[in-house]
Amino acid sequence: MTAETHEQDANTPLSKLQTGMFIFRLNFLPRITFLIVFSIIMSVPFWWMLSTSLKAEYQVLLFPPRWIPIPIKWQNYPDVFIKAPFVVWFGNTLLITVVSLVGTLFSASLVAYGFARIQFWGRNVLFILVLSTMMLPDVVTLIPTFILFSRLDWIDTFLPLIVPVFFGGSAFFIFLIRQYFTTIPFDLEEAAFIDGASTFTVFWRIILPLAKPVLGTVGLFSFLGNWNDFMRPMIYLNSPEKKTLAVGLRYFQSQWGTEWALMMAAATIMIVPVLIVFFFTQRFFVKGIALSGLGGR
Amino acid sequence: MGVSSLSLSGRRRLSKQARENIKGYLFISPWLLGFLLWVLGPMVASMVLSFTEWDILTPPEFVGFGNYTKLLDPNVYFLKALYNTIYITAIGVPLQVVLALFVAQFLNYRGRGVNLFRTIFYLPMVTPIVASALVWLMIFNPEFGLANTLLRLFKLPEQRWFLDPDLSKPLIIVWMLWHIGGSMVIFLGGLQSVPESLYDAAEVDGAGPVRQFFSITLPLISPVIFFVITTSIIGTFQVFTVAFITTGGGPIRSTLFYVLYLYKNAFEYLRMGFGSGLAWVLFVIILVVTLVQFKLANRWVYYEVS
Numbered sequence: 001m002t003a004e005t006h007e008q009d010a011n012t013p014l015s016k017l018q019t020g021m022f023i024f025r026l027n028f029l030p031r032i033t034f035l036i037v038f039s040i041i042m043s044v045p046f047w048w049m050l051s052t053s054l055k056a057e058y059q060v061l062l063f064p065p066r067w068i069p070i071p072i073k074w075q076n077y078p079d080v081f082i083k084a085p086f087v088v089w090f091g092n093t094l095l096i097t098v099v100s101l102v103g104t105l106f107s108a109s110l111v112a113y114g115f116a117r118i119q120f121w122g123r124n125v126l127f128i129l130v131l132s133t134m135m136l137p138d139v140v141t142l143i144p145t146f147i148l149f150s151r152l153d154w155i156d157t158f159l160p161l162i163v164p165v166f167f168g169g170s171a172f173f174i175f176l177i178r179q180y181f182t183t184i185p186f187d188l189e190e191a192a193f194i195d196g197a198s199t200f201t202v203f204w205r206i207i208l209p210l211a212k213p214v215l216g217t218v219g220l221f222s223f224l225g226n227w228n229d230f231m232r233p234m235i236y237l238n239s240p241e242k243k244t245l246a247v248g249l250r251y252f253q254s255q256w257g258t259e260w261a262l263m264m265a266a267a268t269i270m271i272v273p274v275l276i277v278f279f280f281t282q283r284f285f286v287k288g289i290a291l292s293g294l295g296g297r
Numbered sequence: 298m299g300v301s302s303l304s305l306s307g308r309r310r311l312s313k314q315a316r317e318n319i320k321g322y323l324f325i326s327p328w329l330l331g332f333l334l335w336v337l338g339p340m341v342a343s344m345v346l347s348f349t350e351w352d353i354l355t356p357p358e359f360v361g362f363g364n365y366t367k368l369l370d371p372n373v374y375f376l377k378a379l380y381n382t383i384y385i386t387a388i389g390v391p392l393q394v395v396l397a398l399f400v401a402q403f404l405n406y407r408g409r410g411v412n413l414f415r416t417i418f419y420l421p422m423v424t425p426i427v428a429s430a431l432v433w434l435m436i437f438n439p440e441f442g443l444a445n446t447l448l449r450l451f452k453l454p455e456q457r458w459f460l461d462p463d464l465s466k467p468l469i470i471v472w473m474l475w476h477i478g479g480s481m482v483i484f485l486g487g488l489q490s491v492p493e494s495l496y497d498a499a500e501v502d503g504a505g506p507v508r509q510f511f512s513i514t515l516p517l518i519s520p521v522i523f524f525v526i527t528t529s530i531i532g533t534f535q536v537f538t539v540a541f542i543t544t545g546g547g548p549i550r551s552t553l554f555y556v557l558y559l560y561k562n563a564f565e566y567l568r569m570g571f572g573s574g575l576a577w578v579l580f581v582i583i584l585v586v587t588l589v590q591f592k593l594a595n596r597w598v599y600y601e602v603s
Contacts, residue, residue, distance in 0.1 A: 063449075137579055235564060264435070
């Protein structure tokens, strides 16, 4: 892109179009080259994981390493399920994720509706409080919460992971949904109120169906957060049959040596559902991130 | 429930505002309860706990400010953990922001492949940290890892990576840089909101692409940059899982980050009082850092007044 060429013929619409195309052509090759090279670099860990998951253990240690193992050992995948209680962990993770998803969507949207639509005393102050808790690091409340759950005898159950979700999900989700609710016009609700509908009916029948996009975004964040969560399941779940996938992945990593191929097969199995969900809901997702600014962390 | 019977029997006598209040608090009651149970209560409790020594098994013992004065003792490694955390934040976050903005510039075009590239760059963000940390551990394995294989191919000296205290922190930063997807998507949104007419006008005036970037793009997306920096710093201060999996804090505590240090104290050594003190100190640090950023923002963040 040189400034001189633009200066000369940027006066008429036609030449402007031509400069536009000129810029496009000049930029296209370096742009696409950079993007391709960068995406190859970024995806190396994924390819390496996939490649290792199809190797026999001795092949993992070979030099020079092979990207496509010979022979391909598909057996690693069934082996993951045979050698470790992977089915149980998968089920546990799914159960926690789904229950949390439902709890989050229901309670966060209920609270968000209150903040978006009802003029109650103290609303603004409380909403600022919601926003400020978004910046609160989770570990600040970790120790007393752990002690509370151990007093309740909830350790080694899913309750510490599930129950808190029903109290509004998280401040961030409340914020996202509330912002969306405020963009919905009042007219529909007013008509329903005149017909004698209760506030809850209006929320449930009219507002929620209109808020599907934001519920999709929040649902995805919630799914990813719980599926990938590591610290809380590690702290709260002790017995082998209670573990989640994230905690169980380390099963193949032991003091006496790591079974890399099996571990990578297990990691692949854990990532696949996430990738499927992500690919099908990408549009929601990107919109939600742009709206909010936060991704899985 | 008391509230519902009240609203049934006394509906006519209650003013409109009173009814709104009851309804409002009913709707937000899950959050209000949750705030008391999982935020305010625990925060007060951890404040109280931080003045005690407690291993859960025996009754807690009041020690005053003992846990806080202990922080400066060189034998407790608090300063080491704080230094490690500041190190990856001070180096990692700027690198992350610059790289994310750089890549977002390349992605900011209309046409084939945008969605595909965006997806590829975002994928690390949806990958479970445990999984990616384990992959990292394998790639940087000193014996058979891909990284050393590459070095061998180019006849360069092989490295011990995560086992080398000089390389362990930089490796964590590289791992952070792999996660630019979140910031990148936010930047992309910011870039797309800059009106194209401004660039056209700049071109007419003869401004080159570099000048355009610094005079138009940067000031207009400065609120987005501010947001990304603020949230990235808060996030980096809480790095835990990747270090827990790859190094466990070693070698010689070179990757002992703040939250990992807190976790070890609380859940491995059962020092609940000291751990609570650490939690409060972290809370204050993050609060101060964030407030300072908001203060500084007045000087460089440009908000459009319409």
